[in-house]
Amino acid sequence: MSMNVPSDTGAPPEIEHPRTKLVLVLGLLSIPIPLLGPVAWWMGNQELRQRDDDDRGQLVLGRTIGMVMSILLLVVLGLLVTLAAVGQGWLLTGGQYRTLIKASLVTIQILIYSFALGIVLSLVVGVARLSDHRWIRGAALAFVEFARGISSIILIFIMAVAIPILLDVPQASKILLAAIALGINMGGYGAEIIRGAILSVPKGQVEASLSLNLTPTQRLRHVILPQAMTVILPPMGNLTIEILKGTALVSLVGVADIMQSANNIRQEQLFAQEGTKAVLFLNVLVLYFILAQIVNVLFKLWERRVEKSYEGGRTLTPDELPAHIRHATPGVTG
Amino acid sequence: MSAIDDAATEAAEAPEEREIEEYRPHRKWYRRADIMVPVLVLVVVYALLVGYVESPNFFRTRMEAPGGLVNFDWMWFFHLIPLMLQGLLVTIKGALLGFAVAVVLGFFLALGRRAKLPFVSWPTMAVIEFIRSTPVLVQLFFWLALERAIPGLNLSPIALLMVGLGVHYATYCSEAYRAGINSVDKGQWEAATALNLSPATKWTRVVIPQAVPNVLPALGNYLVAAFKDAPMAFVIGVHGVLFFADQVAAETFRVTEPYLIAGAGFLVASLPAAWAVRQLERKIAYERI
Numbered sequence: 001m002s003m004n005v006p007s008d009t010g011a012p013p014e015i016e017h018p019r020t021k022l023v024l025v026l027g028l029l030s031i032p033i034p035l036l037g038p039v040a041w042w043m044g045n046q047e048l049r050q051r052d053d054d055d056r057g058q059l060v061l062g063r064t065i066g067m068v069m070s071i072l073l074l075v076v077l078g079l080l081v082t083l084a085a086v087g088q089g090w091l092l093t094g095g096q097y098r099t100l101i102k103a104s105l106v107t108i109q110i111l112i113y114s115f116a117l118g119i120v121l122s123l124v125v126g127v128a129r130l131s132d133h134r135w136i137r138g139a140a141l142a143f144v145e146f147a148r149g150i151s152s153i154i155l156i157f158i159m160a161v162a163i164p165i166l167l168d169v170p171q172a173s174k175i176l177l178a179a180i181a182l183g184i185n186m187g188g189y190g191a192e193i194i195r196g197a198i199l200s201v202p203k204g205q206v207e208a209s210l211s212l213n214l215t216p217t218q219r220l221r222h223v224i225l226p227q228a229m230t231v232i233l234p235p236m237g238n239l240t241i242e243i244l245k246g247t248a249l250v251s252l253v254g255v256a257d258i259m260q261s262a263n264n265i266r267q268e269q270l271f272a273q274e275g276t277k278a279v280l281f282l283n284v285l286v287l288y289f290i291l292a293q294i295v296n297v298l299f300k301l302w303e304r305r306v307e308k309s310y311e312g313g314r315t316l317t318p319d320e321l322p323a324h325i326r327h328a329t330p331g332v333t334g
Numbered sequence: 335m336s337a338i339d340d341a342a343t344e345a346a347e348a349p350e351e352r353e354i355e356e357y358r359p360h361r362k363w364y365r366r367a368d369i370m371v372p373v374l375v376l377v378v379v380y381a382l383l384v385g386y387v388e389s390p391n392f393f394r395t396r397m398e399a400p401g402g403l404v405n406f407d408w409m410w411f412f413h414l415i416p417l418m419l420q421g422l423l424v425t426i427k428g429a430l431l432g433f434a435v436a437v438v439l440g441f442f443l444a445l446g447r448r449a450k451l452p453f454v455s456w457p458t459m460a461v462i463e464f465i466r467s468t469p470v471l472v473q474l475f476f477w478l479a480l481e482r483a484i485p486g487l488n489l490s491p492i493a494l495l496m497v498g499l500g501v502h503y504a505t506y507c508s509e510a511y512r513a514g515i516n517s518v519d520k521g522q523w524e525a526a527t528a529l530n531l532s533p534a535t536k537w538t539r540v541v542i543p544q545a546v547p548n549v550l551p552a553l554g555n556y557l558v559a560a561f562k563d564a565p566m567a568f569v570i571g572v573h574g575v576l577f578f579a580d581q582v583a584a585e586t587f588r589v590t591e592p593y594l595i596a597g598a599g600f601l602v603a604s605l606p607a608a609w610a611v612r613q614l615e616r617k618i619a620y621e622r623i
Contacts, residue, residue, distance in 0.1 A: 038456075071460040078457070149605045151562040154576065154597045161583075162593040166405055241467055248469035249566060259472060266479075278483050281476035285468045292467035
């Protein structure tokens with residue numbers, strides 16, 4: 001090799017990519033104008049395919065928003081056209097939409113309750129699955145097998161109908177009971193996710209924290225869980241969407257969620273001799289889809305934040321260093 | 335001393351074992367016992383379930399329900415077991431029928447998703463994403479309403495469950511298939527092209543035999559999941575395990591025993607299934623999807 005050829009081992013020069021911003025702007029614009037969604041999606045994908053070196057966060061965000069909007073656009077268009085062909089009406093009345101959106105607050109409430117319980121349960125049980133004591137391990141395994149083996153709908157019925165009578169407790173709040181059932185269900189799956197994630201943390205980290213004399217709680221809180229987070233989040237987002245789908249079941253025990261009010265609207269339609277309309281449930285499906293995508297985007301943002309926290313920042317200037325370090329560093333005059 | 339003995343016996347036994355467990359891939363698949371026995375068992379069980387399980391019109395208890403002051407009565411609880419089993423069999427049948435649709439439809443969805451033409455792959459992906467993130471319960475109501483809206487179409491409840499569950503789980507299966515197809519080595523595709531195999535031969539002889547065993551555990555997991563979603567079909571009139579609990583509760587005004595026995599029966603059915611899937615997972619070297 002001749003010496004004249006410049007070596008290409010050095011870092012490539014930083015190139016500003018004008019399309020990154022364009023994709024993000026297009027993605028954001030597609031929220032009011034869904035027609036731009038496919039454009040943002042396509043452009044984002046092209047860009048992502050070409051480059052893998054610099055930060056892809058903005059591209060991914062713009063592309064994801066564009067993707068969500070174009071999926072919505074396609075689904076709504078396609079199915080509405082189909083139904084119109086069958087000879088149905090296009091949309092519900094405004095009042096019916098208001099009922100559905102009010103009821104979606106109940107759904108979100110149940111989702112939040114069961115998510116909170118599910119996270120706590122999965123943390124506790126996931127850690128207990130790896131405990132040193134045989135009995136704790138066994139109990140955790142039994143819980144996981146129970147929660148994953150039983151159907152969530154049967155669990156909801158047992159929880160909301162049978163348990164209050166069996167234990168002679170007053171039927172406090174069906175929302176709470178149903179949320180407990182869903183939380184147990186989520187806890188079973190979440191415990192396995194967390195167990196797998198804890199096992200995926202390199203062993204050296206545990207050994208290092210042992211040699212630093214951290215207590216088990218400190219070890220979990222400050223060393224293991226932060227590193228397991230990148231492994232936990234993607235399946236946890238999927239699991240949350242599964243639980244959101246599961247909240248539709250609480251309507252069967254009489255909680256006034258989206259599905260229940262959809263059924264009420266159906267009863268009204270039957271009473272008014274309009275017949276059962278498939279378009280009503282199509283609207284409900286779209287509502288659930290929007291909720292699921294909101295959950296999806298929230299988890300994506302969270303993932304991005306976690307990933308960002310692992311990227312090192314730039315080097316601090318001497319002025320920005322904390323005082324005790326600045327004084328201790330030789331060569332830096334404070 | 336004993337360790338040496340063990341080693342000696344092991345050395346003595348090893349060749350025999352190898353002879354017994356000889357793997358003969360050159361034998362035709364229909365002459366291999368390790369393939370044919372599970373297949374036959376599956377076919378027989380499937381045929382029995384689909385052919386002989388009939389959904390009872392109503393679940394009537396033969397025994398007088400205990401009075402209202404008792405919270406829980408063991409005698410009555412055990413009395414409900416045969417009725418519960420009838421309902422459970424109908425639920426299992428519905429889940430299996432739905433999953434049969436899902437396994438086939440999912441493959442075509444996966445093919446559509448992989449298509450080179452963007453106007454085929456994008457709508458497929460949109461449909462998959464939409465169906466995946468919406469509840470089965472609402473979808474079942476949707477199919478019910480659609481069926482009512484189309485005049486001349488008269489589907490039985492279990493057929494509706496088959497459609498609803500099948501379409502829902504087809505999207506899950508398609509993701510599994512896609513991962514399996516992607517896991518087939520690139521060299522295999524190139525070799526198939528180099529040998530000038532036709533697309534049909536390439537798929538049936540090269541790709542599918544390598545892709546499908548990898549995804550079998552994932553499919554098994556989805557089957558268990560479908561089984562867990564099947565009881566909710568009582569809202570469209572499938573006389574399954576939850577319908578049994580609901581009807582007995584409505585007739586006798588006792589709610590604890592029917593629902594608890596439904597849950598117990600469900601666990602009895604789903605835990606072995608999940609265990610079997612895990613055994614399968616352990617057996618098949620399987621890349622995480």
